[in-house]
Amino acid sequence: MKSAKSKQKLNDMRTPARSRQNLAQDRDPVQVYCRLRPMQRDSDLPCMKIVSPTTVLLTPPVTAFSYRNESNKTMKYIFKEVFPPETSQQEVFDKVAQPLVEGLVKGKNGLLFTYGVTGSGKTFTMTGEPQNCGILPRCLNIIFKTINDYQAPKYVFKPDKMNMFDIATEAEAMLERQQELHKFKSNRKNNSNPDLAMSSSDVTKVEGINEDNQYAVFVTYVEVYNNCVYDLLEDSAPSKTLPVKLIREDGARNMYVHGVTEIEIKSAEDAFDAFYMGLKRKRMAHTTLNAESSRSHSVFTIRLVQAPLDETGETVIHNKKFLCISQLSLVDLAGSERTNRTKNTGQRLKEAGNINKSLMTLRTCLEALRENQINGTSNMVPYRESKITLLFKNFFEGEGQVRMIICANPRAEDYDETLQVMRFAEMAAEVEVAKAQVVDIGATIGLTSGRRKANRLFNIARENIARPEAKDLELDLGLVYSLGPDFPSLELNSSQAAHIIKELMAHLEMRISRRESLKRSKAIKDERLRSELLELEKESLEVRSENASLRGQLAAAERRVKALEERLTATENASLSHQRKLNEMTEYTSSLKRELQEKDLMLSQNKLDKEKQKKILERKYNHKIAAEHEKAREINSEKERLRNAIEEKENRLRIIAEALNDRGDIVDSYQKTDMAAQTGREFTPGSTPRALPAHLLTPFSSVPQTRETPTSSRRGIAVANPRHRRSLSADGRGWVEHAPNNLVPMGTVLKPSIVNSKVVNKLKTVKDITNSKTSKYCLISQEQDTDGELETKLYKGDVIPTCGGGAQVIFNDVEMMTQFSPTRESQSNRSNRQSGTTCARHSGKRRDTACSPPQTPSNTSKKQRVDDD
Ligand SMILES: Nc1ncnc2c1ncn2[C@@H]1O[C@H](COP(=O)(O)OP(=O)(O)OP(=O)(O)O)[C@@H](O)[C@H]1O
Numbered sequence: 065m066k067s068a069k070s071k072q073k074l075n076d077m078r079t080p081a082r083s084r085q086n087l088a089q090d091r092d093p094v095q096v097y098c099r100l101r102p103m104q105r106d107s108d109l110p111c112m113k114i115v116s117p118t119t120v121l122l123t124p125p126v127t128a129f130s131y132r133n134e135s136n137k138t139m140k141y142i143f144k145e146v147f148p149p150e151t152s153q154q155e156v157f158d159k160v161a162q163p164l165v166e167g168l169v170k171g172k173n174g175l176l177f178t179y180g181v182t183g184s185g186k187t188f189t190m191t192g193e194p195q196n197c198g199i200l201p202r203c204l205n206i207i208f209k210t211i212n213d214y215q216a217p218k219y220v221f222k223p224d225k226m227n228m229f230d231i232a233t234e235a236e237a238m239l240e241r242q243q244e245l246h247k248f249k250s251n252r253k254n255n256s257n258p259d260l261a262m263s264s265s266d267v268t269k270v271e272g273i274n275e276d277n278q279y280a281v282f283v284t285y286v287e288v289y290n291n292c293v294y295d296l297l298e299d300s301a302p303s304k305t306l307p308v309k310l311i312r313e314d315g316a317r318n319m320y321v322h323g324v325t326e327i328e329i330k331s332a333e334d335a336f337d338a339f340y341m342g343l344k345r346k347r348m349a350h351t352t353l354n355a356e357s358s359r360s361h362s363v364f365t366i367r368l369v370q371a372p373l374d375e376t377g378e379t380v381i382h383n384k385k386f387l388c389i390s391q392l393s394l395v396d397l398a399g400s401e402r403t404n405r406t407k408n409t410g411q412r413l414k415e416a417g418n419i420n421k422s423l424m425t426l427r428t429c430l431e432a433l434r435e436n437q438i439n440g441t442s443n444m445v446p447y448r449e450s451k452i453t454l455l456f457k458n459f460f461e462g463e464g465q466v467r468m469i470i471c472a473n474p475r476a477e478d479y480d481e482t483l484q485v486m487r488f489a490e491m492a493a494e495v496e497v498a499k500a501q502v503v504d505i506g507a508t509i510g511l512t513s514g515r516r517k518a519n520r521l522f523n524i525a526r527e528n529i530a531r532p533e534a535k536d537l538e539l540d541l542g543l544v545y546s547l548g549p550d551f552p553s554l555e556l557n558s559s560q561a562a563h564i565i566k567e568l569m570a571h572l573e574m575r576i577s578r579r580e581s582l583k584r585s586k587a588i589k590d591e592r593l594r595s596e597l598l599e600l601e602k603e604s605l606e607v608r609s610e611n612a613s614l615r616g617q618l619a620a621a622e623r624r625v626k627a628l629e630e631r632l633t634a635t636e637n638a639s640l641s642h643q644r645k646l647n648e649m650t651e652y653t654s655s656l657k658r659e660l661q662e663k664d665l666m667l668s669q670n671k672l673d674k675e676k677q678k679k680i681l682e683r684k685y686n687h688k689i690a691a692e693h694e695k696a697r698e699i700n701s702e703k704e705r706l707r708n709a710i711e712e713k714e715n716r717l718r719i720i721a722e723a724l725n726d727r728g729d730i731v732d733s734y735q736k737t738d739m740a741a742q743t744g745r746e747f748t749p750g751s752t753p754r755a756l757p758a759h760l761l762t763p764f765s766s767v768p769q770t771r772e773t774p775t776s777s778r779r780g781i782a783v784a785n786p787r788h789r790r791s792l793s794a795d796g797r798g799w800v801e802h803a804p805n806n807l808v809p810m811g812t813v814l815k816p817s818i819v820n821s822k823v824v825n826k827l828k829t830v831k832d833i834t835n836s837k838t839s840k841y842c843l844i845s846q847e848q849d850t851d852g853e854l855e856t857k858l859y860k861g862d863v864i865p866t867c868g869g870g871a872q873v874i875f876n877d878v879e880m881m882t883q884f885s886p887t888r889e890s891q892s893n894r895s896n897r898q899s900g901t902t903c904a905r906h907s908g909k910r911r912d913t914a915c916s917p918p919q920t921p922s923n924t925s926k927k928q929r930v931d932d933d
Pocket residue numbers: 100101102149180181182183184185186187188189193354356357358359397398399400471
């Protein structure tokens with residue numbers, strides 16, 4: 065029984081180039097070469113110059129975009145080697161690709177890709193032209209030249225569709241070969257392009273092949289077009305669209321194209337057939353820059369399967385664990401291009417976008433790898449963002465050799481794109497890849513080397529012995545089972561009979577003893593053989609039972625794998641649709657974001673406008689408030705002034721009232737006389753009294769009392785003097801007289817006469833009060849008192865505009881006019897008087913009513929002004 069350690073060792077040997085995250089391993093940088101193509105026209109100006117076998121200078125022409133935008137310096141780029149335009153295809157192959165083929169044969173993985181601007185010679189370098197073939201045909205030629213003598217019969221190794229290989233028995237392989245022969249005869253297709261093939265005499269072998277192994281070559285050819293993988297070797301009608309293939313990870317964490325057609329190739333010609341068939345399917349499109357431009361990345365992969373021969377050196381060991389699979393991927397990347405220069409539109413523009421995006425992802429991946437390697441970080445490398453990088457993942461994370469040929473067109477016209485390519489190359493050269501280890505599996509499992517050679521010699525010898533002319537050959541067969549030389553002559557003659565018999569006896573004795581010893585040896589060997597056979601039988605039984613249980617496990621595992629595969633396919637489909645949805649949502653989100661940004665912009669603009677308006681309004685408001693304050697101050701000072709005036713008047717009135725009380729009886733006669741004297745006629749009802757002294761006619765009068773006049777209130781009231789109308793009613797400001805409809809007409813001089821007023825019976829709209837003309841408000845009401853006398857009240861106030869645009873009325877005056885019937889007995893001490901009208905004004909809390917007894921005839925109204933606070 066093998067230990068787990070030795071099993072692991074075998075596993076490692078089986079896949080020498082599988083991914084291993086052993087960072088401590090030796091590493092090699094990605095080797096970057098540069099190949100300049102010849103100039104197309106004599107008139108073309110160059111922008112590149114080779115200054116040494118490893119260095120080129122890149123000088124910006126004045127027409128270049130970068131000339132204007134960046135410092136127009138000449139840049140120096142160093143490569144592993146720079147190939148001038150005159151370098152032959154063979155030279156490029158020898159320097160770049162042959163070491164990769166050597167590695168392939170020794171079991172190492174290799175990746176070679178051509179990178180450059182469209183039309184720079186990538187396809188020329190990779191594929192070449194008729195009679196001047198490129199790297200790919202040369203690789204195929206040299207591989208077959210090298211392994212030709214060591215190839216396994218066809219169909220011994222069979223792809224298991226999961227990136228691994230099964231080993232068939234010789235009989236199974238033969239059956240398949242016969243079936244293929246039958247099929248081949250019935251529908252033979254010729255895909256080959258003789259021009260692409262090379263004469264095998266031109267080719268040399270590579271060194272380092274292990275002669276104790278058997279080899280088989282398999283090829284796949286896929287293209288990555290618009291970030292989808294297509295199988296170019298798929299057996300389908302050329303007119304049919306190829307299905308998209310998925311990239312998966314196998315058990316050893318290697319990426320592979322699931323379900324890709326992997327063709328076993330037995331000669332370089334077969335390989336060209338396959339390649340040419342794929343080439344025909346490759347999408348080509350015309351662009352303005354290059355008439356035969358590749359619109360997709362194409363990946364041609366050569367897988368070399370090798371298995372050690374058994375100890376006889378005759379057949380391979382039928383154990384998958386001992387298989388060594390190495391691959392060489394030759395990648396012709398689509399050209400990077402500036403879309404505005406190619407003038408592509410529609411589908412071509414989309415292709416260009418996808419090409420540039422995948423190249424950008426390749427660049428990003430290499431940058432991330434380099435960062436991780438330099439800084440010891442383990443940042444995620446975005447392999448999954450593009451199919452081409454996902455497919456290359458193993459090369460960068462596992463072991464192997466990665467080489468890149470930067471193809472450049474030295475003409476000045478291409479400078480801007482070439483500059484980007486050079487920067488990419490500079491960066492890629494700093495990425496390191498782990499070195500692959502070479503392992504001889506046969507030696508590891510205890511097989512001696514030279515088995516194939518020994519077997520060949522043995523076969524030659526056997527053939528030679530079988531030949532008739534070989535009977536004379538003296539063969540040293542070593543220790544063989546023989547009883548010795550032939551019997552001596554048995555012819556007896558008398559003279560020598562005794563001697564002959566003696567000789568014969570000796571010979572027989574020798575033969576007998578020899579036979580005995582051979583019998584003993586045979587018995588020992590029989591015994592040994594028996595025991596070995598028993599041992600083998602036992603082992604065989606164990607193996608058979610183990611085999612049976614393994615078969616059961618395998619069947620279960622296969623069922624599981626199938627179920628998992630189905631689930632995986634479903635998940636991948638779902639993932640694809642999710643990815644599509646995600647893309648749509650991302651697009652939608654970004655459009656929403658754009659909208660949001662626009663709205664944000666508008667909002668901030670509005671906000672700014674509003675803030676501006678707010679500031680203007682604030683300024684206006686502050687002015688208004690200041691004006692209001694000013695007005696309030698004015699009103700207060702006016703109030704103060706009026707209060708003082710009222711107090712003064714009150715004092716005077718008090719004095720007058722006191723005087724009137726004291727001299728009540730004098731007044732009548734004095735008044736009559738005085739009035740008669742002034743008017744020169746009799747006082748009649750309805751006439752206007754005019755002759756009262758000025759200081760008594762009005763409380764506002766400032767005329768001093770020069771002579772002794774009675775200070776009776778009766779004398780002081782300007783009952784009939786129209787000049788002494790109530791000042792507030794006649795101040796000429798805009799009034800609103802708000803009076804009921806059915807106001808009893810007074811028709812006397814005491815009727816409130818308010819100039820510049822507007823009479824309304826009903827306040828219909830706010831504008832009745834809130835307008836620029838109205839500043840005073842007077843509400844008139846009439847009612848009968850308990851004695852049935854008519855009482856008219858005038859509530860007066862100031863109309864003050866409010867901040868909100870309305871108005872408030874501050875009542876500050878009440879004027880009352882009461883009509884006394886001449887026939888009614890007054891309860892007061894003036895009850896003997898016939899009739900009269902009193903007038904009172906109220907304001908604030910204090911109500912100070914003083915009704916003078918009527919001095920005038922009954923139809924004359926009498927007005928008295930009582931000023932309050
Ligand atoms: N080193 C060279 N020597 C001679 N001719 C060359 C060389 N390199 C390129 N050419 C010619 O230039 C033309 C364009 O080359 P090619 O098709 O290889 O470009 P490309 O980089 O593969 O373009 P694309 O990316 O568009 O496929 C071809 O006709 C080819 O023959």
